[in-house]
Amino acid sequence: MSVSATAAVLRGHGEPFRLESVRVPSIRADEVLVRxxxxxxxxxxxTAAAGGVLFPLPAVLGHEGSGVIEAVGAEVTGLAPGDPVVLGFDSCRDCRNCARGRPAYCTRFAALNYGGTRADGSTTLTEADGSALHGNWFGQSSMCSYAVTSARNTVPLPRDVPVALAGPLGCGLQTGAGTVLEVLRPEPGASLAVFGLGAVGMAAVMASPTDHADVGRAVRHASDGGVDFAVESVGTDSVVRQALSSLRAPGTCATLGLRPGRNPITVDQSHLLNGRTLTGVIEGDADPLVFLPRLVDLWRQGRFPIEKIVRTFPIDRIDDAVTAARSGDVVKAVLTFTTDDTGG
Ligand SMILES: [Zn+2]
Ligand SMILES: [Zn+2]
Incomplete structure (x- = not known):
């Protein structure tokens, strides 16, 4: 059964998202339909909407979705209609890196998350007239009242958390927190500086085990011989260099900020020679099926207060939300759906 849905459709690079009525054709046996x-x-x-990431148009973006399962395909196990869920990025669960528990470096990451179609070229969404509309953005395209996902990236939520606020766990918050908890793994007492306080940077701060995760204090540390770890969520040449130069020796800087196109970074080799490391991290190098439940637990304990950095906007105010996200007016804008699309 296909369903009608409301989606923020991107028709051209640099154009605004347009709220349109679209169709979600019947899901396949290995797919999940999430309201x-x-x-x-x-x-x-x-960045993708501006043309900085190769993705076929017209398309529906959105990759920090959360909601409630509407239907599951015949082959899906462990998930059922009515389950509240948060969505992560997609991975093949089969390649060498996936088998090692590192799906953020899945060898099929680009095809699965930026391909715009299923492996057979069909699309999970269509225009109202039935013509193809690209979806599968990060295995979800969740700027739509219904998202088509799979058991590979659909993570059950406990029933006592506010479902609509959980989506940012799936990318921005996983990226910041995963970088600290899964990659840098600072020991108690270690110092950490965060450069760029968007949602990724804020999640890195919230995931830090010490009270040293304060930028001002970290900068003071830096003038005092440097910090043990730096997380950089901007991605520009100058900010990466600043973050790297804040390290003591030895020390590690993780760069997370994605910039469009080629992005050469110049570093002083003598700085690295003293045992310093510059590393890059995607999606916190975390497996969403394992790591998101961990973050949800921290959230429920009040140790990962998502609600403090989120501002919600109804989907019909998407232009305001985009403006606020771009300007840094809000750390994390979350679009909410109140439409009452029904199947048929
Ligand atoms: Zn893989
Ligand atoms: Zn993201």
């Missing part, structure tokens, strides 16, 4: 309650706006959506 979206909320979707965070990630800077990667805005």
């Amino acid at each position: 979206v309650h909320g979707v965070g706006i990630c800077h990667t959506d805005l």
Whole structure:
């Protein structure tokens, strides 16, 4: 059964998202249909909308979705209609890196998350007239009242958390927190500086085990011989260099900020020679099926207060939400759906 849905459709690079009525054709046996309650706006959506990420148009973006399962395909196990869920990025679960528990570096990452179609070329969405509309953005395209996902990237939520606010866990917050908890793994007492306080940077701060995760204090540390770890979520040449130069020796800087196109960075080799490391991290190098439940637990304990950095906007105010996200007016804008699309 196909369903009608409301989606923010991108028809041309640099154009605004347009709210349109679209169709979600019947899901396949390995797919999951999620009624979206909320979707965070990630800077990667805005970079793609501006043409900075190769993705076929027209398309529906959105990759920080959360909601409630509407239907599951015949082959899906462990998920059922009515389950509240948060969505992560997609991965093949089969390649060498996936088998090692590192799906962020899946060898099929680009095809699965930026391909715009299923492997057979069909699309999970269509225009109202039945023509193809590209979806599968990060395995979800959740700027739509219904998202087509799979068991590979659909993570059950406990029933006592606000579902509509959970979406940012799936990308921005996983990226910042995963970089700290899964990659840098600072020991108690270690110092950490965060450069760029968007949602990714804020999540890195919230995931830090010490009270040293304060930028001002970290900068003071830096003048005092440097910090043990730096997380950089901007991605420009100058900010990467600043973050790297804040390190003591040895020390590690992780760069997370995605910039469009080629992005050469110049570093002083003598700085690295003293045992310093510059590394890059995608999606916190985390497996969403394992890591998102961990973040949800921290959230429920009050140790990862998502609600403090989120502002919600109804989907029909998407232009305001994009403006606020671009300007840094809000740390994390989340679009919410109140439409009452029904199947048929
Ligand atoms: Zn893989
Ligand atoms: Zn993202």
